[in-house]
Amino acid sequence: MKDRKILKGFFLGASSCFLGMVILVLVLEIAGIMNLSGVLAIGGTYSALEHKILNKVNVLEMFINEYFLDEIDEEKMADSVYKGVVNGLGDEYAAYYTAEEYQDIMEKTSGVYCGIGAYISVDADTGLVTIVSPMKNSPCEKAGIENGDIIFAVDGKEVTGVEISQVQALVKGVKGSEVVLTIIRGEKQMDITVIRDEIVEDTVNSRMLDDRIGYIQISGFEQVTPKQFESALEKLEKKGQRGLIIDLRDNGGGLLDSAVEMLDRMLPKGVVVYSKDKKGEKQEYMAEDDDSFDKPLVILVNERSASASEVFCGAIQDEGKGKLLGTKTFGKGIVQGVFGLDDGSAIKMTIARYYTPKGRNIHGKGLKPDIEVELKDIVEKLPESGMEVDNQVKAAFDYLAGM
Numbered sequence: 001m002k003d004r005k006i007l008k009g010f011f012l013g014a015s016s017c018f019l020g021m022v023i024l025v026l027v028l029e030i031a032g033i034m035n036l037s038g039v040l041a042i043g044g045t046y047s048a049l050e051h052k053i054l055n056k057v058n059v060l061e062m063f064i065n066e067y068f069l070d071e072i073d074e075e076k077m078a079d080s081v082y083k084g085v086v087n088g089l090g091d092e093y094a095a096y097y098t099a100e101e102y103q104d105i106m107e108k109t110s111g112v113y114c115g116i117g118a119y120i121s122v123d124a125d126t127g128l129v130t131i132v133s134p135m136k137n138s139p140c141e142k143a144g145i146e147n148g149d150i151i152f153a154v155d156g157k158e159v160t161g162v163e164i165s166q167v168q169a170l171v172k173g174v175k176g177s178e179v180v181l182t183i184i185r186g187e188k189q190m191d192i193t194v195i196r197d198e199i200v201e202d203t204v205n206s207r208m209l210d211d212r213i214g215y216i217q218i219s220g221f222e223q224v225t226p227k228q229f230e231s232a233l234e235k236l237e238k239k240g241q242r243g244l245i246i247d248l249r250d251n252g253g254g255l256l257d258s259a260v261e262m263l264d265r266m267l268p269k270g271v272v273v274y275s276k277d278k279k280g281e282k283q284e285y286m287a288e289d290d291d292s293f294d295k296p297l298v299i300l301v302n303e304r305s306a307s308a309s310e311v312f313c314g315a316i317q318d319e320g321k322g323k324l325l326g327t328k329t330f331g332k333g334i335v336q337g338v339f340g341l342d343d344g345s346a347i348k349m350t351i352a353r354y355y356t357p358k359g360r361n362i363h364g365k366g367l368k369p370d371i372e373v374e375l376k377d378i379v380e381k382l383p384e385s386g387m388e389v390d391n392q393v394k395a396a397f398d399y400l401a402g403m
Contacts, residue, residue: 082345091350092124093336095163099344104169109255110223115172116140116179117199119219120151120164121252121304127161132250132304135199143194145183152189153182172196200224206232210384211401214241215393221254221308226261233265233293243296243400245393249326253307256335256354260285263315266293272315275335275352283352296403297322298396301369306330313367314356324369325396333363371399
């Protein structure tokens with residue numbers, strides 16, 4: 001397979017080796033008449049599963065050719081078959097991406113793309129797509145979209161239950177083009193038009209709190225994040241920080257390679273995470289830099305801290321380099337890989353489990369914070385500057401200030 005690309009992150013994933021003739025199940029002739037069995041009947045022998053599929057396809061072909069009223073959209077029908085094959089795995093993280101969807105995903109992970117500029121999440125139970133927060137000065141913010149808004153539809157297409165990367169692909173597009181989001185806010189439903197623009201994702205924000213306690217918020221682990229993180233850390237070091245808070249709350253993950261690169265800056269040489277695939281083969285990811293962070297550290301987490309966030313937190317916790325504060329993390333201890341196919345499309349599926357340096361797999365369990373603090377709907381103030389913060393940030397500040 002030419003130019004096969006694998007991303008371990010999001011964690012995105014897939015595999016193509018098992019598809020074989022099944023993925024060719026649908027071929028449509030220019031005349032609009034379906035000719036499904038012809039492709040599957042090219043020489044060779046077939047498994048019981050392939051014969052079962054072929055027989056069912058023949059029945060479907062007969063009914064569609066006899067009764068379907070409208071023209072057949074060949075490309076749409078073919079893509080639907082490919083998506084169905086992957087969906088049949090029962091893997092909630094598996095997906096088939098068209099060439100266009102895959103290109104959108106690659107742009108998103110690069111940190112530079114054209115879109116609306118918002119962080120979104122999908123509830124695992126309800127499938128609701130929610131605005132976690134609009135980016136500052138983004139098209140989304142300018143259009144009046146707010147934290148907690150539910151995206152019901154994009155350009156009239158309902159997105160409830162749709163895989164998050166596909167929702168992201170729908171809201172992206174050409175700079176200056178419009179996208180209509182159907183938003184549910186409380187009991188109201190409204191259509192809001194957003195004009196897409198180039199988004200250079202600022203995944204890291206930092207500032208110095210009182211008592212020379214640094215604060216770094218990381219919204220996602222994208223390609224641009226390690227450099228942004230290193231820059232923020234250097235600025236705080238130059239200002240003489242004596243302790244650091246890293247805020248990974250609501251950080252749903254990103255690229256594994258980015259998390260590993262950032263851990264390389266924080267931890268001494270050694271294994272920071274490892275994975276095992278279906279064959280039991282182990283792959284280790286190492287910190288190789290001589291530098292490591294040597295000041296008191298607290299990482300803020302919550303139930304939406306997931307995936308690459310948990311890789312980062314798990315390594316810090318195992319190595320005793322910092323304390324986790326907040327509530328238990330999401331619990332995603334599996335790895336997906338994205339495989340680019342020759343026609344520009346891609347498939348994704350779960351390919352391995354990952355483990356912290358001490359061998360913990362937290363899938364379905366999450367990471368328990370060292371200091372449990374529930375987020376309260378109150379505003380607290382830092383003692384010297386009077387800066388307003390939430391109670392979890394204040395608890396982390398108090399812990400570090402007392403050291």
